[in-house]
Amino acid sequence: MELSATGRVILGMLAIRPQSGYEIKSLVDDSTRFFWAASYGQIYPELHRLADAGLIEGRSRPQGGRKRTVYRLTRGGRRELRAWLERPAEVLELRDEGLLQLFFSGARPEGARDVLEGKRALHVEKLERLREIEPAVKGAGDPFCHMVLRYGIAMSEFSIGWCEQAIDELSEQEKRRAA
Amino acid sequence: MELSATGRVILGMLAIRPQSGYEIKSLVDDSTRFFWAASYGQIYPELHRLADAGLIEGRSRPQGGRKRTVYRLTRGGRRELRAWLERPAEVLELRDEGLLQLFFSGARPEGARDVLEGKRALHVEKLERLREIEPAVKGAGDPFCHMVLRYGIAMSEFSIGWCEQAIDELSEQEKRRAA
DNA sequence: TATACCATGTAACTTGTTACATGATTTG
DNA sequence: CAAATCATGTAACAAGTTACATGGTATA
Numbered sequence: 001m002e003l004s005a006t007g008r009v010i011l012g013m014l015a016i017r018p019q020s021g022y023e024i025k026s027l028v029d030d031s032t033r034f035f036w037a038a039s040y041g042q043i044y045p046e047l048h049r050l051a052d053a054g055l056i057e058g059r060s061r062p063q064g065g066r067k068r069t070v071y072r073l074t075r076g077g078r079r080e081l082r083a084w085l086e087r088p089a090e091v092l093e094l095r096d097e098g099l100l101q102l103f104f105s106g107a108r109p110e111g112a113r114d115v116l117e118g119k120r121a122l123h124v125e126k127l128e129r130l131r132e133i134e135p136a137v138k139g140a141g142d143p144f145c146h147m148v149l150r151y152g153i154a155m156s157e158f159s160i161g162w163c164e165q166a167i168d169e170l171s172e173q174e175k176r177r178a179a
Numbered sequence: 180m181e182l183s184a185t186g187r188v189i190l191g192m193l194a195i196r197p198q199s200g201y202e203i204k205s206l207v208d209d210s211t212r213f214f215w216a217a218s219y220g221q222i223y224p225e226l227h228r229l230a231d232a233g234l235i236e237g238r239s240r241p242q243g244g245r246k247r248t249v250y251r252l253t254r255g256g257r258r259e260l261r262a263w264l265e266r267p268a269e270v271l272e273l274r275d276e277g278l279l280q281l282f283f284s285g286a287r288p289e290g291a292r293d294v295l296e297g298k299r300a301l302h303v304e305k306l307e308r309l310r311e312i313e314p315a316v317k318g319a320g321d322p323f324c325h326m327v328l329r330y331g332i333a334m335s336e337f338s339i340g341w342c343e344q345a346i347d348e349l350s351e352q353e354k355r356r357a358a
Numbered sequence: 359t360a361t362a363c364c365a366t367g368t369a370a371c372t373t374g375t376t377a378c379a380t381g382a383t384t385t386g
Numbered sequence: 387c388a389a390a391t392c393a394t395g396t397a398a399c400a401a402g403t404t405a406c407a408t409g410g411t412a413t414a
Contacts, residue, residue, distance in 0.1 A: 004372090004373085005276075005373085006373090006374090008279065009279065012279070012282065012283035012286065015283060015285070015286040016283075016285065020392090020393070020394090021393075021394070021395090022391095022392060022393050022394075023392095023393095026392095031282070032279060032282060034273065035273045035274065035275040035278040035279065035282075036274060036275070036276075036278075036279050037272075037374085037375095038374085039374065039375055039376080040375095040394080040395075040396095041374070041375065041376080041377095041395090041396080041397090042373080042374065042375090044394060044395055044396085045395085045396090063382090063383080063392075063393085064382075064383065065381090065382055065383080066381085066382045066383065066392065066393065067381095067382085067393070067394080068392080068393060068394090069393090069394085078286070081283070081286055081287075082286065082287045082290075084280070085280050085283065085284065085286065085287045085290050085294065086287070086290060086293075088293075088297040088300070089275075089276035089277035089279075089280055089294070089297050089298060089301060090276060090301075091274050091275070091276040092274070092275055092276065092277065092298075092301045092302070092305065093216075093273070093274040093275075094213065094214045094272070094273055094274075095214065095215060095270055095271070095272040095273075096214040096215070096268075096270070096271055096272075097184075097215075097268035097269060097270040097271065098268035098271065099214040099215070099327055099330065100187065100188065100191070100211060100214065100215045100268075101263070101264050101268055102323055102326060102327050102330075103191065103210070103211060103323060103324055103327045104191035104194060104195075104260070104264065104323070105264065105323040106194070106195065106321050106322075106323050106324070107191065107194040107257070107260055107261065107264065108260075108261045108264045108265070109323075111261075111264050111265060112323060114265075114267075115264065115268070118267040118268050119268060119271075121267070122268060122269075122271045123271070126271065142285045143285075144281055144282060144283070144284040144285050144288075144291060145282055145285070147281060147345060147348075148278055148281050148282045151278065151281075151341060151345075154337075154341060155334075155337070155338070155341075158333075158334070158337050159334070162330060162333060162334075166326060166330075169326075183400090183401085184401080185401085185402090199364090199365070199366090200365075200366070200367090201363095201364060201365050201366075202364095202365095205364095216402085216403095217402085218402065218403055218404080219366080219367075219368095219403095219404095220367090220368080220369090220402070220403065220404075220405095221401075221402065221403090223366060223367055223368085224367085224368085242364075242365085242410090242411080243410075243411065244409090244410055244411080245364065245365065245409085245410045245411065246365075246366080246409095246410085247364080247365060247366090248365090248366085
């Protein structure tokens, strides 16, 4: 994995269309952020590294008096991107604070219901944001981007349903204990 | 969020039972790792910080000539843990390289099927590991730990099914294009 | 007796976030 | 004219991984 994660995101974004660092960051924020984020502190230095490595090239394209560099893939960059797309993915990581709270709820069982409600709320929030961007993604006409978005939506719906079911389970257990 | 993520994991693990840093790491590796990992490089320094803050206390409990420190929660540590369990969770992050590859598959459409197969394989691998630990978790008798494991299993099954469906969709599209 | 495991720890490194600085342009 | 947005960048920090060092014990 000689190409960094951020490097791969940038190459992928530039394959969609040539753009500036600022535009890449905006696009990441309304798309891959949900499964792969990147900040300015990563993007700008990585753009320079990729340019030094000859995988991308930047051209000055000022907008009025506002300076601006638009990058595009070189042949080598496109080759590198395609090579990564051929390699099987390795990273599949989750950081879910709600799940951690549920895991430790033996230390505070009376709060388990709220923990599940909280987890549900996070998934609802995420689902809303995914639905917001759906028209734009669908309109862009890339079937793969849309597929990924649909996965995110389906996954969020699944998690919401699971939380609701788990809340019901807790309620039934409480009823049984009360009886 | 004054308490670090690793600190919360440690407090939670010590609420289950007093244990050494090594045991905490092992337990993390067979349980929370799937949604919250921690390495020795985080655990040992954090144990010292938590002890300095008075949230846990360590006692020397050597096994033969092998020195060993077992930590347990103090009253303050238990209070801190419960306080965190009361606060709504904020972190819900995913890093999914396969999804990133699918997102950028417009740059190499002929590989999309393999990308989905690769993503499916990662979920299958994860599911297998979750099923391996299920008997132990079920046997431990903590309903919340088991609930979390069931979530992981259900989620993996969902993802596997989604990948298979997406692969079928691609096949149908190919057929339609061929016709 | 070699390998695996128990046990603790640190140093170097990589990754990633946040906050800040700078300055132009557009919009309400 | 203030606020939002476009645009680029860096420094300080936080988080996390990996590799290494040390040394005891159990097991094949």
